[in-house]
Amino acid sequence: MEKKVNLELFPEKIYISDIAGKKMKIRIYGPDSLNKQLALITHYLHNRDSESAKTYKEEAVAGIKELVTYKYPNINLKSFVAENPLQYGLFKDIFNIPYPSPEKPLxxxxxxxxxxxxxxxxxxxxxxxxxxxxxxxxxxxxxxxxxxxxxxxxxxxxxxxxxxxxxxxxxxxxxxxxxxxxxxxxxxxxxxxxxxxxxxxxxxxxxxxxxxxxxxxxxxxxxxxxxxxxxxxxxxxxxxxxxxxxxxxxxxxxxxxxxxxxxxxxxxxxxxxxxxxxxxxxxxxxxxxxxxSEPQKTISDILEPNPEDKYTLSDKLWGYLRNYAEKHKAKGNGFGYGMTDLNGISRTLSARYYKDGSEVLIPQGENSNPRRLTPRECARLMGYEDNYIINAVSDVQAYRQCGNSVVVPLITxxxxxxxxxxxxxxxxxxx
Incomplete structure (x- = not known):
């Protein structure tokens, strides 16, 4: 069934309110997805003062016209407004972000x-x-x-x-x-x-x-x-x-x-x-x-002080992980969970971390089950700063993204x- 995008917050909040990770098609865009339209428009606006803008300009301007006239059907949108919508107060929020481009790029x-x-x-x-x-x-x-x-x-x-x-x-x-x-x-x-x-x-x-x-x-x-x-x-x-x-x-x-x-x-x-x-x-x-250099940080440096209870492993899951480890230990295999030394470093975080958290478990004392890292802690484990927005998606997707990510300070x-x-x-x- 064809979905119509909700443009009630347009133009200031359209990108936050409607992308939602879903490829929604609407009549005004014909065969193209909203994601592609947003890609063209945002790439054009972020590169409007550079040579690269010409790659996106024609289709992006057409998309901007369609968005505005869809929301305001009685408006007669001129081309010059669509070519420089920021001057008229449109799409400002795509620049209200944690990581803007440098003003004078090298x-x-x-x-x-x-x-x-x-x-x-x-x-x-x-x-x-x-x-x-x-x-x-x-x-x-x-x-x-x-x-x-x-x-x-x-x-x-x-x-x-x-x-x-x-x-x-x-x-x-x-x-x-x-x-x-x-x-x-x-x-x-x-x-x-x-x-x-x-x-x-x-x-x-x-x-x-x-x-x-x-x-x-x-x-x-x-x-x-x-x-x-x-x-x-x-x-x-x-x-x-x-x-x-x-x-x-x-x-x-x-x-x-x-x-x-x-x-x-x-x-x-x-x-x-x-x-x-x-x-x-x-x-x-x-x-x-x-x-x-040798490691300078320990797991304790990235932990949140009061994580929610939902990150603590259930008795059933904790029992399963212990039994699984014992079974493989008896066979001479090294498979099993990784209880992390809070004063040391962890195993490699994987994209499957959301399933059971087994490779990086945080101890919580003898009388408590261990817990998973929170998504924010996973982001810190990959070197992302705390102003990085990690909660735009579910915990499951955030775990997957962190497990697939590069280590930011190493890449830097x-x-x-x-x-x-x-x-x-x-x-x-x-x-």
Whole structure:
């Protein structure tokens, strides 16, 4: 059944009142979803003073006209009002957000597989302006919208999404999911429009879409993040395909496995892959990964003083976890729950944390069952500040998003080195 969007709070509150993570279609938009319309409008408004605005302008202005005339059918909306609606008091709330773009950006970047926006926070802290974002999960889109005032575009594997990526941005960021890589299979020689070595063997993976965008848009640099096991997957063949693919695109590659425990009280190893365009940098980039310290924070540093009772495990669930652990211990396996040392660091938080919280349990004394972390504590465990809006979605979705997130301060430390290389090179070319 077709749903009509409630525009009672339009224009000031439309993005808060109506996105709700649901793809609602309404007559005034024809076949397109409200999410896509909001993506076009918010991307246009956040980039209205930059070259990137032209990518979104025509469709965004049409969408703004439709929204306003739907709410106020008797108004005769002029094009110049729709082109600069902020001047007339429309859509102001998309800028009343915790993480606005820098007023005088030093570089531009795009945010693929954006999730909660960890890459965006890190890059904005270095003076970067995001000119395109995409995230397929509708609940993550809602969280991203609440914090950045921008609705990400959807599925980046679709050409209809890729066509909105603007030209001439500086850095591509992607914490792309790691799917099984199929090396065998039918060869596609023209996978990117021209032969690029192993790219045909990466067809059908999300990495292929990242490589495709790198090939088309030629960013000066890229910053990719993935699970540690990417290096060892399929006896190293997967990472060999990835690294040789990126090198075949004419980029110098740097990679290193890094542990977020240097910044947050969590053991979380991830591989960082950095690339610099050889044609732009000519091999002169001054890049090195930051040196990491030993853990400085403990779990006790991120805990809330009075968590709600609902986060305490029920007798049934706690009994199940203990029995499960004993069963596997008898078999010589190491599977089981993780009771966290409050003066230490935790295991790696996963996207399945909402199911039972077993990998990170907080003790509450001998006479009480342990509890899960709260969503806010999970956000802190990933390095998000307390002004980050985590409750725009349910606890279940917040847990999933945190478990899939990057460690923000680790990404920030690496991005500082990437951006320094970029800006140093820009300075050399202009001096």
């Amino acid at each position: 570089f531009t970047f795009i945010d693929l597989f954006a999730g909660m926006g960890g890459f965006r926070i890190a890059m904005q802290k270095q003076g970067g302006k995001c000119v395109f974002s995409s995230e397929w999960n509708e609940f993550a889109q809602k969280t991203y919208m609440a914090n950045f005032g921008e609705m990400p575009f959807g599925d980046i594997t679709k050409e209809d999404t890729k066509k909105y990526i603007p030209d001439n941005f500086d850095i591509l960021c992607a914490g792309f999911p790691c799917q099984p890589f199929s090396i065998a299979g039918i060869s596609k020689k023209n996978s990117l429009g021209r032969a690029h070595g192993f790219l045909d063997k990466a067809q059908g993976t999300l990495f292929f879409d990242v490589a495709d965008i790198i090939d088309r848009k030629r960013p000066k640099a890229f910053f990719l993040e993935n699970v540690k096991n990417l290096v060892s997957h399929d006896k190293g063949n997967t990472f060999k395909i990835i690294s040789e693919t990126l090198k075949a695109l004419d980029y110098d590659i740097y990679y290193q496995i890094m542990d977020g425990k240097a910044f947050v009280p969590q053991h979380r190893e991830r591989i960082m892959i950095i690339g610099f365009d050889k044609l732009y940098f000519k091999g002169k980039e001054s890049f090195s990964f930051p040196e990491l 430390a690496v991005s500082e080195k990437v951006v320094k290389s970029l800006l140093d090179n820009k300075h050399e070319q202009t001096s």
